[in-house]
Amino acid sequence: MFLVVLKFPFSLFSRTFSSNLTCVTAPSNSAFTSDPLYMDIDHQRVNSHLTFRYAEDPIVTEVSRLNSFVSGGLRVLVRGKGFNSIKTSLPKMVFYRIDLNQTVTAYYGVCHIIQ
Known part of the structure; x- marks a missing residue:
């Protein structure tokens, strides 16, 4: 299972019950760009209406x-x-x-x- 944001895969950190996943972001080469979230589960793409944005590091x-x-x-x-x-x-x-x-x-x- 992969969560993909801005074409960067996230790592699965934990799974809580059947409705929550905690993922860790991959590094990005740019900030302040937004792209839609989607998941690849067993080679099947699941699209989302949500978007994700990387911001500059504090x-x-x-x-x-x-x-x-x-x-x-x-x-x-x-x-x-x-x-x-x-x-x-x-x-x-x-x-x-x-x-x-x-x-x-x-x-x-x-x-x-x-x-």
């Missing part, structure tokens, strides 16, 4: 807190530009920890866009 210029407590709950202020393109999505920060055995653990935090 640029991070400053992070106000570079550490936190293990229990979490502290705010991390991220400054930069281009965040207006992510107003309607739910961005996440990912922190990686590598222990002495080279085991990588990822910690996810939900971000809120503050105007």
